[in-house]
Amino acid sequence: MLVxxxxxxRVGSFELSDIALKVKGGGxxxxxxxxxxxxxxxxxxxxxxxxxxxxxxELDGHDITGLPPEKRPIGYVFQDCRLFPxxxxxxxxxxxPRARGIRGEELEERVRWALEVVGAxxxxxxxxxxxxxxxxxxxxxxRALALxxxxxxxxxxxxxxxxxxxxxLLDRLREIREELRPIVIHVTHNRLEALKLADQLALMxxxxxxxxxxxxxxxxxxxxxxxxxxxxxxxxxxxxxRREGGLFELEVGSVKLFAAEGREGEVLVCLRAEDIFLSRExxxxxxxxxxKGRVVSLEPRGPLIGVRLEVGPxxxxxxxxxPAAKEELGIDVGADVFLAFKxxxxxVI
Amino acid sequence: xxxxxxxLVIALAAISLAIFALPILSALLACRPQELAAASxxxxxxxxxxxxxxxxxAATLISLALGIPLAYALSRSSRQARSVAEAILAIPxxxxxxxxxxxxxxxxxxxxxxxxxxxFLMDTPLGVVVAQAFVSAPLxxxxxxxxxxxxxxELELAARSLGASGLRTFFWVSLPLxxxxxxxxxxxxxxxxxxxxxxxxxxxYHPMTAPVLVFHRFLAWxxxxxxxxxxxLILLTGAILxxxxxxxxxxxxxxxxVSYRGA
Numbered sequence: 236m237l238v239x240x241x242x243x244x245r246v247g248s249f250e251l252s253d254i255a256l257k258v259k260g261g262g263x264x265x266x267x268x269x270x271x272x273x274x275x276x277x278x279x280x281x282x283x284x285x286x287x288x289x290x291x292x293e294l295d296g297h298d299i300t301g302l303p304p305e306k307r308p309i310g311y312v313f314q315d316c317r318l319f320p321x322x323x324x325x326x327x328x329x330x331x332p333r334a335r336g337i338r339g340e341e342l343e344e345r346v347r348w349a350l351e352v353v354g355a356x357x358x359x360x361x362x363x364x365x366x367x368x369x370x371x372x373x374x375x376x377x378r379a380l381a382l383x384x385x386x387x388x389x390x391x392x393x394x395x396x397x398x399x400x401x402x403x404l405l406d407r408l409r410e411i412r413e414e415l416r417p418i419v420i421h422v423t424h425n426r427l428e429a430l431k432l433a434d435q436l437a438l439m440x441x442x443x444x445x446x447x448x449x450x451x452x453x454x455x456x457x458x459x460x461x462x463x464x465x466x467x468x469x470x471x472x473x474x475x476x477r478r479e480g481g482l483f484e485l486e487v488g489s490v491k492l493f494a495a496e497g498r499e500g501e502v503l504v505c506l507r508a509e510d511i512f513l514s515r516e517x518x519x520x521x522x523x524x525x526x527k528g529r530v531v532s533l534e535p536r537g538p539l540i541g542v543r544l545e546v547g548p549x550x551x552x553x554x555x556x557x558p559a560a561k562e563e564l565g566i567d568v569g570a571d572v573f574l575a576f577k578x579x580x581x582x583v584i
Numbered sequence: 585x586x587x588x589x590x591x592l593v594i595a596l597a598a599i600s601l602a603i604f605a606l607p608i609l610s611a612l613l614a615c616r617p618q619e620l621a622a623a624s625x626x627x628x629x630x631x632x633x634x635x636x637x638x639x640x641x642a643a644t645l646i647s648l649a650l651g652i653p654l655a656y657a658l659s660r661s662s663r664q665a666r667s668v669a670e671a672i673l674a675i676p677x678x679x680x681x682x683x684x685x686x687x688x689x690x691x692x693x694x695x696x697x698x699x700x701x702x703x704f705l706m707d708t709p710l711g712v713v714v715a716q717a718f719v720s721a722p723l724x725x726x727x728x729x730x731x732x733x734x735x736x737x738e739l740e741l742a743a744r745s746l747g748a749s750g751l752r753t754f755f756w757v758s759l760p761l762x763x764x765x766x767x768x769x770x771x772x773x774x775x776x777x778x779x780x781x782x783x784x785x786x787x788x789y790h791p792m793t794a795p796v797l798v799f800h801r802f803l804a805w806x807x808x809x810x811x812x813x814x815x816x817l818i819l820l821t822g823a824i825l826x827x828x829x830x831x832x833x834x835x836x837x838x839x840x841x842v843s844y845r846g847a
Contacts, residue, residue, distance in 0.1 A: 284741045304744040315843040317742035321760045330756070331746035363841075382747065 310379030685786025731765020
């Protein structure tokens with residue numbers, strides 16, 4: 236388990252304040268926040284590359300706050316990869332185990348394993364200067380994994396790579412998680428990336444931890460307007476997903492929805508407010524999801540109006556409309572309306 | 585296709601090159617082959633050249649041993665500390681070299697606690713090495729410092745995060761990445777030490793190094809007597825340059841680091 240308490244650190248005029256965080260053994264925490272919110276600084280403090288002003292970092296019951304970086308059982312994949320340019324990928328991967336005293340057959344085996352886990356065997360004899368962005372990320376990941384770390388710090392490991400490589404790396408990260416069971420802290424700007432991997436989510440803003448907790452709870456109960464806005468998905472519901480023909484059928488309480496993509500089992504159903512269309516009459520539409528609802532509340536949102544709708548017992552969804560549409564359709568609190576949204580707008584996590 | 589320099593620039597460049605080449609060519613052409621042959625078997629000439637090579641190599645090794653830690657410390661120190669230290673290092677380079685020789689002697693003057701070491705330096709090969717190292721080591725330090733400046737701190741932090749201690753990080757990351765700059769500095773240092781005259785004559789006129797021998801023969805026998813030694817030295821220097829090129833010593837060039845931030 237990783238426990239961070241009362242952590243404060245300073246870099247120039249930027250300050251990280253009162254960070255408290257717990258990640259259970261084998262847990263996968265995704266750390267999100269705008270640029271400059273302190274995510275990388277926090278990783279640097281955890282890795283021991285930046286001394287905190289106060290607070291403590293505890294890993295598996297050991298206080299590691301005062302340990303130099305080389306004594307911490309941590310693997311760190313930097314945002315800019317930081318591969319050693321004078322070494323081949325194989326030598327880069329061997330660097331960590333060698334530095335920690337592993338030699339001979341064991342070292343070779345370790346390097347082979349790490350390269351294989353990330354699918355970078357064919358890169359072994361290349362120099363960093365010969366790698367693409369995606370390949371460099373694989374190499375950097377293999378280098379960090381070769382330490383078999385208890386804690387893996389990933390700073391935007393999937394940034395600036397093409398879609399195919401991102402999907403491949405996502406799969407690799409899932410496999411690593413299964414095989415190695417390290418604690419992972421993964422910094423990203425990409426919400427979907429976070430949702431595909433994380434079981435815990437933390438949001439940072441201006442050097443502070445705004446919210447942290449289990450993914451579902453953070454997503455469904457943002458504690459601040461920042462969190463809600465940052466996460467973007469206003470409608471997050473729990474449901475059961477089943478494959479139904481070419482689509483996925485979602486059972487959310489008494490409501491049935493359809494999604495174009497999904498996976499079977501217990502899921503989170505995410506829907507953006509702007510993807511829900513409202514009408515007073517049953518629409519003739521290609522949208523696979525048409526629901527009946529009643530307007531519960533209206534709230535101004537800049538140039539738009541947020542409409543809170545009850546679509547079933549204890550099931551509410553939010554949509555947005557323009558003031559002109561509100562007038563035209565006569566949408567007011569208590570009005571009965573139809574909601575329509577495409578199966579492809581429904582995100583299943 | 586590479587762009588062509590303007591005609592005027594090419595003409596000026598040719599004139600500059602000719603100015604540099606003229607003394608070298610005239611020294612070579614003024615020397616008859618039999619004189620060159622005689623110089624190349626003259627025991628005094630050979631021993632002076634051998635001494636120069638040996639002492640310049642020793643001075644370079646000493647400069648490496650003392651200069652690399654200093655260069656690294658300077659590279660990682662504050663701007664103020666660095667400017668003070670580099671000003672101190674610039675003095676031996678800028679000072680007239682005979683004055684540098686006198687400055688070294690003053691360390692061992694009568695009354696100084698180090699005076700007892702004077703016999704080990706006056707007119708000994710060690711004296712030659714000390715004089716050569718004093719005036720040439722700053723070149724190594726400055727060159728190596730610039731090379732260490734090119735090593736990103738981020739790579740050293742990455743090494744630390746992977747389990748390397750500070751010392752290991754230096755030997756496994758910083759030093760290999762700075763090697764080209766250090767090698768360039770070492771070659772400059774060696775060449776500077778080899779050609780050192782002013783500081784060497786003050787400390788050790790004897791045993792004679794090649795530069796001292798040229799001066800000695802010039803004073804004794806004039807141009808005619810010193811030219812064969814000069815021609816031999818020019819040929820040797822050319823051979824060393826050719827050898828370095830042949831074995832692929834390319835002291836200049838970047839460290840090849842690629843940052844994948846936003847790649």
